[in-house]
Amino acid sequence: MRAIRILSAALLTLGLAAAPAAADSSPSPEASGDSGGPTRAGTSFRTATEVEQGQTATARASTGDYLYWSFPADAGQRPTVRATVKLPEGHAAETWQVDVYDGLRRRQACQYGAQTRTAGPGTASVELACVLRTVRAWSEPWADDPLPGTYYVRLTALKLSADDLGQPVDAELRVESADMGGAAAVDGSLSEPLVPGIASRPEAEGDDDSPSAVLAGLEPEDGWTSGWWSDRWVWTAAGGALAALAGVFGYRLTRGPGRPRHVPPGA
Known part of the structure; x- marks a missing residue:
């Protein structure tokens, strides 16, 4: 559940970052x-x-x-x-x-x-x-x-x-x-x-x-403008963060329940 909350927060952050880009159009x-x-x-x-x-x-x-x-x-x-x-x-x-x-x-x-x-x-x-x-x-x-x-x-x-x-x-x-924002950006100027x-x-x-x-x-x-900066850098950074969170979430799903703690005999 914690990973889901983290993923939801990341999606909200991405939405806030994308709002200025949508306004630029x-x-x-x-x-x-x-x-x-x-x-x-x-x-x-x-x-x-x-x-x-x-x-x-x-x-x-x-x-x-x-x-x-x-x-x-x-x-x-x-x-x-x-x-x-x-x-x-x-x-x-x-x-x-x-x-x-x-x-x-x-x-x-x-x-x-x-x-x-x-x-x-x-x-x-x-x-x-x-x-x-x-x-x-x-x-x-x-x-x-x-x-x-x-x-x-x-x-x-x-x-x-x-x-x-x-x-x-x-x-x-x-x-x-x-x-047109980062959708029209190219490498070079x-x-x-x-x-x-x-x-x-x-x-x-x-x-x-x-x-x-x-x-x-x-x-x-x-x-x-210098030509090197555009809002696609925001999308790239947000996409990388989401990919990392998705990897953590996937790992927790495939790991399964934690192993029971070993109890010594006669304890």
Whole structure:
């Protein structure tokens, strides 16, 4: 009975340890917080407007423009990109598409979501979504897995009539991520996140005013992770403890009742 009580206590401990891991699979709290995002969009990769996850970026543009934003994504996150385009009145059929690229400008496939949609004549708006694969801490050089670093979003119209070209539109972009936890952990990590230089600014110190290249200014709130720690270490330790307790319990079951104490003759 004592071994059963010990085993029950271990299972309770494992449940308490797993509770934070289960909570991590929900969208991050920042996703529903600050909505004061930027009010413009870039026109190329180099001029992409930075937006933090959980912010809503807006931009006024014209049909036919290419709109670019960038955001940081870290290992273990599964980003979801959502874009909404408010169309002008009296427009013809238009097809819009949102694409996501990593720091190496490799186009990343969407797991699911309406990445391309056609808005019929007179439709007020069109909504697009792209759920990326989980960002990995490390990958083979030949693979195209999502890796930690800067990601680019491109929003544009693929098909539209000549009369609609140049018509004003309003675009909104929002990026949220779900933390996938130790289930997405891998052995290994990048030495540096894929954050390319995309801007320039004058040196703060020095005699000359020549601009110097700088990296993207945004990064995850807690900084870039090292890639070696994940909650799977908790599961591994708890599993090892349960295996040891199960061995003790099994030994007590197979041992049988204790031998009677030897009583000397004539005692």
